[in-house]
Amino acid sequence: MATWxxxxxxxxxxxxxxxxxxxxxxxxxxxxxxxxxxxxxxKREALAFIKRTGAGFLIAAAPKxxxxxxxxxxxxxxxxxxGRWESYVGGRFIAADTLAGIKAMIxxxxxGESGA
Numbered sequence: 001m002a003t004w005x006x007x008x009x010x011x012x013x014x015x016x017x018x019x020x021x022x023x024x025x026x027x028x029x030x031x032x033x034x035x036x037x038x039x040x041x042x043k044r045e046a047l048a049f050i051k052r053t054g055a056g057f058l059i060a061a062a063p064k065x066x067x068x069x070x071x072x073x074x075x076x077x078x079x080x081x082x083g084r085w086e087s088y089v090g091g092r093f094i095a096a097d098t099l100a101g102i103k104a105m106i107x108x109x110x111x112g113e114s115g116a
Contacts, residue, residue, distance in 0.1 A: 019062040028056040066099075071106050073099070 013035075016027060020039050024046040029035040040046040043060075050056045066073040068087075076086045076095055085102040086095040089109040096102040 017059065019059055022061050024061065025059040026050055026056040027059060028053070030055060068103050068106055069110055071110075073102055073106075 016035055016037050019025070023039055023041045024043050025037050025039050026046050026049055027035070027037045038049065040049065043058075046058055050058065063075045065075075071087050071089050073085055073087045076083050083095040083097050085097075085099055086093060087102055087106055088094075089106055090113050092109075094102065094105045094109060096105055
């Protein structure tokens with residue numbers, strides 16, 4: 001548990017638990033002591049730190065969205081059909097199971113909008 005002063009700082013707590021830009025973060029939050037975070041470039045280093053100290057939990061970097069023809073392509077969340085990619089094109093969501101598939105769907109949607 002974070003100290004009283006840390007727990008009163010909502011922005012600081014949010015930053016502590018925010019996913020890193022790249023790599024992995026280990027957050028330790030012992031009861032009555034300072035909460036802290038350490039970033040690692042490799043997952044095995046982070047897991048070795050957790051094993052060595054016996055405390056903390058792992059936060060992985062958030063996946064970065066990709067862009068294609070001016071449209072963002074995002075990794076899909078959990079879904080029932082197993083799709084891996086999604087995008088918002090022309091007022092509707094589209095999804096596909098491969099990156100090549102979502103790019104083809106974006107090309108088709110944009111071609112349909114322009115009337116080509």
